[in-house]
Amino acid sequence: MSEPLDPAGEAAAVDLAGEARRLDAADALAPLRERFVLDDVTYLDGNSLGALPAHVPARVDDVVRRQWGELRIRSWEESGWWTAPERIGDRIAPLVGAAAGQIVVGDSTSVNVFKALVAAVRMAREDVGDGGEGGGAVRDEILVDATTFPTDGYIAESAARMTGCALRPVTPAEVPGALGDRTAAVLLNHVDYRTGRLHDLPGLTRAAHACGAYAVWDLCHSAGALPVGLDEHGVDLAVGCTYKYLNGGPGSPAYLYVRRDLQPRFDSPLPGWNSHAEPFGMRSAYAPASGAVRGRVGTPDILSLLALEAALDVWDADGVSVAAVRAKSLALTDFFLRCVGAYVPAGRVESVTPAAHAERGSQVALRCDDAGEVMKRLVENGVVGDFRAPDVLRFGFTPLYVGFADVERAARVLARTLG
Numbered sequence: 001m002s003e004p005l006d007p008a009g010e011a012a013a014v015d016l017a018g019e020a021r022r023l024d025a026a027d028a029l030a031p032l033r034e035r036f037v038l039d040d041v042t043y044l045d046g047n048s049l050g051a052l053p054a055h056v057p058a059r060v061d062d063v064v065r066r067q068w069g070e071l072r073i074r075s076w077e078e079s080g081w082w083t084a085p086e087r088i089g090d091r092i093a094p095l096v097g098a099a100a101g102q103i104v105v106g107d108s109t110s111v112n113v114f115k116a117l118v119a120a121v122r123m124a125r126e127d128v129g130d131g132g133e134g135g136g137a138v139r140d141e142i143l144v145d146a147t148t149f150p151t152d153g154y155i156a157e158s159a160a161r162m163t164g165c166a167l168r169p170v171t172p173a174e175v176p177g178a179l180g181d182r183t184a185a186v187l188l189n190h191v192d193y194r195t196g197r198l199h200d201l202p203g204l205t206r207a208a209h210a211c212g213a214y215a216v217w218d219l220c221h222s223a224g225a226l227p228v229g230l231d232e233h234g235v236d237l238a239v240g241c242t243y244k245y246l247n248g249g250p251g252s253p254a255y256l257y258v259r260r261d262l263q264p265r266f267d268s269p270l271p272g273w274n275s276h277a278e279p280f281g282m283r284s285a286y287a288p289a290s291g292a293v294r295g296r297v298g299t300p301d302i303l304s305l306l307a308l309e310a311a312l313d314v315w316d317a318d319g320v321s322v323a324a325v326r327a328k329s330l331a332l333t334d335f336f337l338r339c340v341g342a343y344v345p346a347g348r349v350e351s352v353t354p355a356a357h358a359e360r361g362s363q364v365a366l367r368c369d370d371a372g373e374v375m376k377r378l379v380e381n382g383v384v385g386d387f388r389a390p391d392v393l394r395f396g397f398t399p400l401y402v403g404f405a406d407v408e409r410a411a412r413v414l415a416r417t418l419g
Contacts, residue, residue: 016339016411020404023335028319029328029399035314036247036401042383042410047193047221047363047396050247050311059310063303084305085274085296091312092246092255095322096219096238097229102260104295105242105305109220109254110151111270112239113187115295116256117142117159118269120185120214120237126265127212137181137212141166144187147194152218156187162269172199176207183213190228191221191361194388196353198226198361202233209234220244225362225398226326230257237262245362245398248308256295263291272297314400328399329362332407336364336395339411348418352392366393374417383413 024030037052067075076082089103096103107115124139144156146169153169160167163184170178172188179186186208191198201217208215217238222228224245230238238257242248258266268288273279274296277287288294314320337351349366368374368391375387385395395410 016342016408017405020335020408023331023404027328027403029324030403032314032317032320033401033403035317038401040382042406042413044383044385044395044397044402044406044410046247046398046402047225047244047394048386049243049250050245050398051401052249053247053311053314055313056249056307056310060303060307063306068302081300081302081306084302084309085300086292088305088309088312089255089292091309091315092223092242095228095246095315096223096240096257097227097233097322098231098257099260102230102263102292103255103257104292105255105308106253106274106296106300107256109218109239109241110155111297112254112256112295113152113155113216113218114159115268115270115297116216116237116239116258117156117185117187118163119258119266120216121159121163121165122267123236123262123265124184124212124214139182139184139213140164141168141180141182142185142187143168143170143175143178143183143213145169145189146171147192148187148189149193149218149220152187152189172204175204179207179211179213181211183208183211185214185216187216187218189218189221191226191363193221194352194392194394195365196221196361196363196394198222198354198359201228201235205233205235221361221363224322224325225329227322230259235259242308242311244396246308247311247314247398247400249304249311252304252308252311253301256292258292258295263294266294268294268297270297274298274300320400325399329397330357330360332397332399332402332404333360333362333364335404336397336407336411339408340364340366340414343411343415344418345415349393349414362398363394363396366395367391368393368418374414377417378410378413381413381417383410385410 037054067079085105088105090100093103142160142165205215214236219240223240241254242252271286275294277289349368352367353364354360371391371393372387
């Protein structure tokens with residue numbers, strides 16, 4: 001059993017708990033919490049798996065019992081199964097700052113990273129052959145975020161071997177100085193999965209374009225939590241998962257963004273029958289479809305796909321916008337850091353998440369020597385975050401259902417756990 005806070009800490013807790021109640025009372029997004037299946041646990045792991053929207057089970061039940069059980073094969077047309085990847089892509093588009101017709105949903109993030117990166121290298125080499133911005137240079141290098149989530153690095157290494165490129169890991173801060181006339185593509189994370197650092201998508205995209213390279217962005221830890229601005233900032237290709245801040249469910253399908261003007265040139269390394277111009281023609285020769293459909297590969301995973309579509313209904317509520325979510329996200333993370341500073345013994349944890357709003361995603365990462373054991377005890381005491389080796393406690397803040405009282409309680413329990 002952990003020890004209680006000291007008297008000074010108890011006084012601070014009273015003040016911060018009262019402030020949390022006032023902030024929750026004034027929060028325009030607070031009513032959205034009722035749209036999710038939640039309990040008394042303080043759930044701060046939505047940056048790994050989002051909570052279940054309450055209406056999704058009934059929708060999935062309809063898909064299973066009626067669409068599959070009764071309509072069966074007819075549902076590919078009558079229930080809109082066949083067009084779901086593009087339709088749901090258009091639902092995600094405004095959440096990442098994209099116009100309709102540029103996102104297709106399907107496959108995993110890893111598969112979509114592979115498609116995007118190989119296609120980017122192919123377009124860069126096509127530019128050289130056509131006398132484009134490459135100016136005759138040999139595009140035989142891929143830059144990859146050295147701090148990336150491991151799968152992106154694995155995929156980048158395989159894509160480099162496949163395309164005959166050298167793979168060069170660099171930190172996002174080093175990218176502008178590392179770019180050159182041999183760079184074909186740059187693969188970057190919008191938000192660092194360990195630290196929660198938000199990288200400069202507009203500036204790094206401009207830097208890539210200035211040297212004739214293509215920018216591929218992984219949005220897994222930003223989509224649904226903060227503005228992305230894919231169209232505004234001229235991003236070439238982007239991928240992301242849907243089971244974090246978009247609450248699509250475990251293993252829900254990922255998505256692929258291909259900027260509209262690049263779609264006729266998007267040459268997928270996985271030309272499956274679903275991306276064929278005439279998929280039911282059963283031609284032996286491949287002819288790519290037009291538009292974002294080129295990003296499809298095989299038969300869509302309908303059960304997960306339609307669960308995701310239902311989950312996205314939460315964003316249709318009045319007052320829900322990416323801007324409002326971002327404002328609350330920053331307020332939540334600011335408040336959490338204040339509570340940690342007030343409650344946790346000095347020197348026990350160190351925040352590795354940037355303090356500056358312009359550099360912060362929607363999570364706070366705290367370094368702690370015994371982080372794995374600390375997180376285990378937090379979970380046992382009803383505060384769910386997660387642990388990243390070797391020494392990071394991660395707390396994700398999903399503004400659609402996390403409140404300020406959750407934040408204050410999490411910091412208070414953390415202090416008692418570390419006491």
